[in-house]
Amino acid sequence: MDMLTAFASQTHLPVETIAVRLLVAATLGAVIGIEREWRHRPAGLRTHMLTALAAAVFTLLTAEILHSDMLAGGNTQSDPVRIIEAVTGGVAFLAAGAIIRNAEGVRGLTTGAGMWLAGAIGVATGLGQFSIAAMATVLGFIVIALLRYLEVASVKQPSRD
Numbered sequence: 527m528d529m530l531t532a533f534a535s536q537t538h539l540p541v542e543t544i545a546v547r548l549l550v551a552a553t554l555g556a557v558i559g560i561e562r563e564w565r566h567r568p569a570g571l572r573t574h575m576l577t578a579l580a581a582a583v584f585t586l587l588t589a590e591i592l593h594s595d596m597l598a599g600g601n602t603q604s605d606p607v608r609i610i611e612a613v614t615g616g617v618a619f620l621a622a623g624a625i626i627r628n629a630e631g632v633r634g635l636t637t638g639a640g641m642w643l644a645g646a647i648g649v650a651t652g653l654g655q656f657s658i659a660a661m662a663t664v665l666g667f668i669v670i671a672l673l674r675y676l677e678v679a680s681v682k683q684p685s686r687d
Contacts, residue, residue, distance in 0.1 A: 538593035543654070544586055551582035551651040554663040555644045561671040567637045569624045574644040577620065581613045581648025589652070610649055617645030640670055 537544060552575045559574025588609040621638030643666045650659035 535590075535594070538590055539586070547586060547651050547654060548579060548582055550656060550659065551578040551648045554578060554647045554651065554659055557663050558640050558644050558647070558666050558670065561667065562637055562640055567624075568626075568634055569620075569637050569641055573620075574640060577617055577641050577644040578648035578651070581617065581645040582652035583648075584609055584613055585649045585652025613645050613649055614642075617642050636670060640666065 555575040555578025556571055558578075559569070559571040562574065563570035588606050592606055621641040624637045624641065625632065625634040627633075643662065647659045647662055647666075650656075650662065
């Protein structure tokens with residue numbers, strides 16, 4: 527362990543805090559992904575967990591960079607909001623891969639939106655904003671899992687006129 531600490535940088539946040547944030551991100555990502563898994567969608571449990579986890583890692587790394595000596599001296603400028611832009615763009619790229627358009631129509635939009643939400647949840651947990659992440663997860667699950675039944679019920683049968 528001494529060898530590892532000799533090569534590793536000290537973190538601004540306690541390691542325990544980092545571990546909890548990463549665990550919460552993966553867990554909340556799982557809540558969004560589990561419904562997609564049950565429905566056998568292209569991006570399921572693991573994809574949503576990894577999306578939330580990666581977004582949390584990028585957010586934590588941004589916070590660590592801002593509190594490190596890396597930005598000391600020189601003409602270095604930093605804008606922590608850019609991490610949200612980068613995560614949004616990266617997750618949108620992944621989500622676009624889940625969307626399929628063919629002669630039958632468009633499929634995968636909800637999965638793509640779920641991945642995008644998982645990325646946002648990861649950013650929130652990386653920032654330690656657990657209440658925002660939890661509320662987004664609950665609302666996202668309601669939209670993905672429960673509102674589906676209302677959507678199916680509201681589809682009208684074709685008339686025989």
